[in-house]
Amino acid sequence: MPTVAIVGGTGPEGRGLGLRLAMAGYPVIIGSRDASRGADAAAALRKNDAGLPITGATNAEAAGDADWVLLSLPYDALNDTVGPLTAALVGKLVVSVAAPLVVKDGHFKPVALPQGSAAELVQALLPESRVTSAFQNLSARDLLRPDHVIEGDVAVCGDVDEARKQTMELVRAIKDLRPVDAGPLANSCYVENLTGLLLNLNRIHKSHATVRFLGI
Numbered sequence: 696m697p698t699v700a701i702v703g704g705t706g707p708e709g710r711g712l713g714l715r716l717a718m719a720g721y722p723v724i725i726g727s728r729d730a731s732r733g734a735d736a737a738a739a740l741r742k743n744d745a746g747l748p749i750t751g752a753t754n755a756e757a758a759g760d761a762d763w764v765l766l767s768l769p770y771d772a773l774n775d776t777v778g779p780l781t782a783a784l785v786g787k788l789v790v791s792v793a794a795p796l797v798v799k800d801g802h803f804k805p806v807a808l809p810q811g812s813a814a815e816l817v818q819a820l821l822p823e824s825r826v827t828s829a830f831q832n833l834s835a836r837d838l839l840r841p842d843h844v845i846e847g848d849v850a851v852c853g854d855v856d857e858a859r860k861q862t863m864e865l866v867r868a869i870k871d872l873r874p875v876d877a878g879p880l881a882n883s884c885y886v887e888n889l890t891g892l893l894l895n896l897n898r899i900h901k902s903h904a905t906v907r908f909l910g911i
Contacts, residue, residue, distance in 0.1 A: 698722040699865070700761030702754045702768065703776060705736040708792060709767030711838025712830060713749060714740050718841060719868035722748040726757030728776075733757070743841050758783040763790070763861065765830070770795035770806065770813045777820045784824045788861050791817045791828040791883070794890035801898075803891040814852060814883035827853030827862040828883040829874075831890045834903045845869065847905030850877035850886045875908055 699716055701709040704725035717723045717740070725740070727733035733751030740749050758764055758780045768776055770793045793813035795806035810816040814828035829851045837845050849866045851874050853859040863874035877886065889906065896904050 696721050697762035697861075698724065698760065700724045700726050700752075700757035700764045702726045702758055702764055702766050702780070703772065704757070704765075704767055705732050706767060707835035707839060708830075708833075709765070710736055710740060711833075711835045712765060712767065712792070713737075714743065714747070714841060715838055715869045716865065717747040717749045718744070719870075720748070721865075721868065723750075724757040724761055725749060725751045726754040727751065728754060730756070755780060755783060758787075761787070763788040763865070765790045765792055766817060767792045769793065770808070770816070773813060773816055773820065777817060781821055781823075784821050787824055788858050789817060789821055789824045789826050790830070790862055790865070791826060792830045793817075794831045794887040796891045796894070803894045805888040805891050811881060812884035812887055814880050814887070818854075818880060825853070825855045825858035826880060827851060827855075827858050828880065828886060829862050829866060831887055832893055832906050833872075834897075834905070837903055844871050845905065846871045846907075848873045848875045848908045850875050850882075850906070850908075852877045852880050852883045852886060854880045875911060 737751035791814040818826040866874035
C-alpha cells in the first residue's frame with residue numbers, strides 16, 4: 696500500500712484520518728513542525744492497537760517519505776507550511792482537507808479566498824503536484840473513536856482523473872464511507888463551504904451530521 700503522510704497531522708482531524716487509514720492497513724506518517732510532537736501523536740494513536748502502522752516525523756520528513764500526502768492544516772497556515780514542501784511533493788498526490796472558516800457571532804462562516812478555495816490555493820502553491828480535495832465534512836471527534844461507525848459520502852474534487860481515483864481509494868478504505876466523484880478542483884469551494892453549514896447544524900441540533908448524496 697502507498698505510504699500516506701498527514702502534514703499538520705497532530706490536530707484532531709489529522710489524527711483521526713491517520714487512525715482510520717492505519718486501521719485500513721495504510722502505513723501512516725503523522726507530520727508536525729516538531730518531530731517530537733509527531734512522534735507523540737503517533738504513539739498516542741498506537742494505544743488503540745500497538746500494531747497500527749503509524750509513525751511520527753517533521754512535516755518535511757513526512758512529505759518526503761510518503762507516496763500520498765494529506766494536508767490537514769488551517770487555511771491560514773497553508774502558505775507558510777506548504778511552500779517549503781514544494782520540492783518534496785513534486786509529482787505526488789496531495790489531498791487538501793482544509794475548509795476556510797471563521798466564527799462570527801457564534802456561527803461558522805466561509806472565508807472568500809482569491810484562488811476560489813483552499814484546494815485551489817494548494818494547487819497554486821504546488822504546481823507540479825496532483826492536488827485533490829476531500830474529507831472536509833467529516834467529524835474529527837468521530838474519526839478518533841475507532842469503534843464508531845461513520846456513515847456518509849465524501850465528495851472528491853480534482854483536475855486529474857487518476858488523482859481523483861486514488862483519493863477515492865483512500866475514502867473507500869474507511870469503513871462505511873462512500874466516495875463521490877465531484878469533478879474539477881474548482882468545485883472544492885462548495886464542499887469546503889458545506890463544512891460550515893454542517894458545523895452550524897451540529898451546534899444547533901447537538902448532533903454529528905454527515906453528508907449523503909441521494910440519487911447517485
